[in-house]
Amino acid sequence: MSRAPFRPRAVYRHWTPVATQWADNDAYGHVNNAVHYRWFDTAVNGWLIGRGLLDVTSGDPIGLVVETGCRYAAPLTYPEPAEVGLSVEEVGRSSVRFLLGVFAPEAERAAAEGFFVHVYVRRADRRPVPVPDAWRAALAEIAA
Amino acid sequence: MSRAPFRPRAVYRHWTPVATQWADNDAYGHVNNAVHYRWFDTAVNGWLIGRGLLDVTSGDPIGLVVETGCRYAAPLTYPEPAEVGLSVEEVGRSSVRFLLGVFAPEAERAAAEGFFVHVYVRRADRRPVPVPDAWRAALAEIAA
Amino acid sequence: MSRAPFRPRAVYRHWTPVATQWADNDAYGHVNNAVHYRWFDTAVNGWLIGRGLLDVTSGDPIGLVVETGCRYAAPLTYPEPAEVGLSVEEVGRSSVRFLLGVFAPEAERAAAEGFFVHVYVRRADRRPVPVPDAWRAALAEIAA
Amino acid sequence: MSRAPFRPRAVYRHWTPVATQWADNDAYGHVNNAVHYRWFDTAVNGWLIGRGLLDVTSGDPIGLVVETGCRYAAPLTYPEPAEVGLSVEEVGRSSVRFLLGVFAPEAERAAAEGFFVHVYVRRADRRPVPVPDAWRAALAEIAA
Numbered sequence: 001m002s003r004a005p006f007r008p009r010a011v012y013r014h015w016t017p018v019a020t021q022w023a024d025n026d027a028y029g030h031v032n033n034a035v036h037y038r039w040f041d042t043a044v045n046g047w048l049i050g051r052g053l054l055d056v057t058s059g060d061p062i063g064l065v066v067e068t069g070c071r072y073a074a075p076l077t078y079p080e081p082a083e084v085g086l087s088v089e090e091v092g093r094s095s096v097r098f099l100l101g102v103f104a105p106e107a108e109r110a111a112a113e114g115f116f117v118h119v120y121v122r123r124a125d126r127r128p129v130p131v132p133d134a135w136r137a138a139l140a141e142i143a144a
Numbered sequence: 145m146s147r148a149p150f151r152p153r154a155v156y157r158h159w160t161p162v163a164t165q166w167a168d169n170d171a172y173g174h175v176n177n178a179v180h181y182r183w184f185d186t187a188v189n190g191w192l193i194g195r196g197l198l199d200v201t202s203g204d205p206i207g208l209v210v211e212t213g214c215r216y217a218a219p220l221t222y223p224e225p226a227e228v229g230l231s232v233e234e235v236g237r238s239s240v241r242f243l244l245g246v247f248a249p250e251a252e253r254a255a256a257e258g259f260f261v262h263v264y265v266r267r268a269d270r271r272p273v274p275v276p277d278a279w280r281a282a283l284a285e286i287a288a
Numbered sequence: 289m290s291r292a293p294f295r296p297r298a299v300y301r302h303w304t305p306v307a308t309q310w311a312d313n314d315a316y317g318h319v320n321n322a323v324h325y326r327w328f329d330t331a332v333n334g335w336l337i338g339r340g341l342l343d344v345t346s347g348d349p350i351g352l353v354v355e356t357g358c359r360y361a362a363p364l365t366y367p368e369p370a371e372v373g374l375s376v377e378e379v380g381r382s383s384v385r386f387l388l389g390v391f392a393p394e395a396e397r398a399a400a401e402g403f404f405v406h407v408y409v410r411r412a413d414r415r416p417v418p419v420p421d422a423w424r425a426a427l428a429e430i431a432a
Numbered sequence: 433m434s435r436a437p438f439r440p441r442a443v444y445r446h447w448t449p450v451a452t453q454w455a456d457n458d459a460y461g462h463v464n465n466a467v468h469y470r471w472f473d474t475a476v477n478g479w480l481i482g483r484g485l486l487d488v489t490s491g492d493p494i495g496l497v498v499e500t501g502c503r504y505a506a507p508l509t510y511p512e513p514a515e516v517g518l519s520v521e522e523v524g525r526s527s528v529r530f531l532l533g534v535f536a537p538e539a540e541r542a543a544a545e546g547f548f549v550h551v552y553v554r555r556a557d558r559r560p561v562p563v564p565d566a567w568r569a570a571l572a573e574i575a576a
Contacts, residue, residue: 019163022185023320027313027366027488029201033497034311034473037466041166046223056459057173065465069501078315079190167464171344171457171510177353178325178455185322200315209321213357222459307451310473317489329454334511345461367478 006073006110012085012101013142016043020078030075031082037068040100040116043084051138061129063118066095070114074104081105087144091136094128095119099144150217150254156229156245157286160187164222174219175226181212184244184260187228195282205273207262210239214258218248225249231288235280238272239263243288294361294398300373300389301430304331308366318363319370325356328388328404331372339426349417351406354383358402362392369393375432379424382416383407387432438505438542444517444533445574448475452510462507463514469500472532472548475516483570493561495550498527502546506536513537519576523568526560527551531576 018039026032045063048054054063076082085101095117102112122129131139162183170176189207192198198207220226229245239261246256266273275283306327314320333351336342342351364370373389383405390400410417419427450471458464477495480486486495508514517533527549534544554561563571 017163019161019186021182022189023182023314023322025200025315026311027315027317028494028496029315032311032470032473033500034466034469037469038165038167038464041464041466042163042222045166049223056169062460064460065504067501067503068465069499071499072497078186079193167458167466169459170455171459171461172350172352173459176326176329176455177356178322178329181322181325182320185320206316208316209360211357211359212321213355215355216353305451307449307474309470310477311470313488326453326455330451330510333454337511344457366474367481 006071006113007099007101009085009101009103009108011099011144012087013144014043014047014086016046016084016086018042018082018084020076020080020082022078025078030077033070033072036070036072036102036112036114039082039084039102040068040070040114041065043086043100044098044116044118047086047142053135053138060123061120061132062123063120064126065116066119067117068114070112072112073109074111076102076104076111082111087142088139089115089144091131091139093130096131096139150215150257151243151245153229153245153247153252155243155288156231157288158187158191158230160190160228160230162186162226162228164220164224164226166222169222174221177214177216180214180216180246180256180258183226183228183246184212184214184258185209187230187244188242188260188262191230191286197279197282204267205264205276206267207264208270209260210263211261212258214256216256217253218255220246220248220255226255231286232283233259233288235275235283237274240275240283294359294401295387295389297373297389297391297396299387299432300375301432302331302335302374304334304372304374306330306370306372308364308368308370310366313366318365321358321360324358324360324390324400324402327370327372327390328356328402329353331374331388332386332404332406335374335430341423341426348411349408349420350411351408352414353404354407355405356402358400360400361397362399364390364392364399370399375430376427377403377432379419379427381418384419384427438503438545439531439533441517441533441535441540443531443576444519445576446475446479446518448478448516448518450474450514450516452508452512452514454510457510462509465502465504468502468504468534468544468546471514471516471534472500472546473497475518475532476530476548476550479518479574485567485570492555493552493564494555495552496558497548498551499549500546502544504544505541506543508534508536508543514543519574520571521547521576523563523571525562528563528571
């Protein structure tokens with residue numbers, strides 16, 4: 001298990017507010033660990049769409065998830081909201097590794113910290129393609 | 145299938161903004177129909193908690209769902225947000241029937257309209273109890 | 289709220305086993321009410337695909353959900369499995385109303401009973417089309 | 433990103449069949465990456481409950497998730513089922529690291545491989561406790 005301390009709010013460049021849902025709380029009364037990964041997907045794709053890079057229905061390339069991970073330090077609980085910080089850790093030839101931090105609204109320390117690796121592929125055959133230059137320029141703006 | 149026209153925004157007394165998630169979109173590219181029911185639960189319990197009536201971990205009574213339904217008129221799509229209107233249609237001895245409308249942000253017409261029937265039960269044995277007077281007073285404030 | 293008694297196992301013509309998941313249990317320790325609707329979708333589309341009628345990625349028509357509903361009589365709890373009975377209540381010009389019953393493995397009485405109305409539409413413009421004859425013949429075989 | 437090859441079926445000691453659901457498929461037509469984590473939770477807790485170790489509603493200790501991760505090699509698609517292999521990689525003082533492999537029914541190669549770290553805590557105050565001896569003996573039986 002990774003022992004690195006969680007990164008502070010200052011490392012994140014883009015924020016996505018997330019509303020918790022009644023059914024996010026599991027039998028122990030807190031947001032289930034799989035929900036965080038739904039938020040990661042939502043934050044990464046939301047930023048890509050918002051920047052005009054990703055077009056889910058007809059654009060090229062599209063992003064497929066090849067690796068994700070998350071460490072959990074503190075529970076979150078519906079109905080309390082949360083917010084997800086996003087920044088870019090590394091841009092490869094065809095892939096991007098994003099860093100994500102989940103925070104309770106006023107909290108300085110992250111409740112959870114994760115990563116999310118996208119590989120960009122051609123829609124038609126889902127073969128990896130180089131990250132387009134316009135994407136690289138935008139991704140550089142949210143570098144960690 | 146019910147043919148009644150969907151009710152307008154004006155019938156709703158409490159609003160819950162909902163953020164759509166990447167994984168809410170199903171294989172046809174729109175928010176899956178079961179997601180609306182997650183929002184209904186979230187809106188009803190959120191209002192009850194926010195009004196200080198429902199205490200999920202230790203209060204009494206708690207609300208169990210005995211019937212729900214929804215009609216769908218228009219698709220919703222991540223990453224567009226939505227909002228859920230809530231009002232009370234009927235208060236019985238132990239049960240409350242809530243009306244719920246799902247709207248795209250600027251839309252006048254509901255994308256979906258549903259209902260949600262809670263029965264209030266004692267936590268310990270989950271037997272129905274009368275809706276407490278304090279709850280009735282609050283519920284009356286959001287009558288449809 | 290509908291008072292009709294729940295229909296018996298004998299009314300259902302096709303069965304789909306469902307595995308409950310850890311995160312299906314909500315804060316009250318039972319399968320959340322919205323999960324049943326995920327099972328309905330899974331049972332209806334699974335039957336349509338299994339019969340060679342629906343082709344999700346490229347066939348025509350596709351089915352859009354226009355109305356659903358469910359009444360709940362008894363809780364279900366992970367890790368116990370369940371099974372969903374399916375039959376057809378009514379076939380219209382473009383729509384089909386399915387009946388669904390959720391049962392614990394050995395139970396005679398349904399834990400929940402619901403319905404699910406599909407409208408069949410052309411993939412390209414999502415306009416309703418008549419239910420194809422081959423579909424009608426198959427649907428007749430699982431009439432309630 | 434980790435480059436280690438995925439482990440073969442033979443490394444897994446316990447298998448959980450999983451049924452995919454209509455709504456598991458996301459806008460790209462395959463099971464969303466967060467769903468795998470729902471299966472991990474289901475497989476780990478299901479094994480613990482099945483062995484009589486974990487009692488979700490009243491037993492002690494309970495398991496909290498402190499870290500998870502997953503690498504994805506191949507898509508899975510509803511309505512195809514899958515199966516999740518489980519084994520134990522490491523038992524610490526209060527924690528257990530499980531290895532999980534997701535396989536299509538006949539596939540030799542895993543579609544995804546992940547891990548799941550539980551810390552066992554006292555129910556009342558959620559402070560870590562040593563993994564009980566009876567748990568250690570059972571966990572040793574499914575060592576990777």
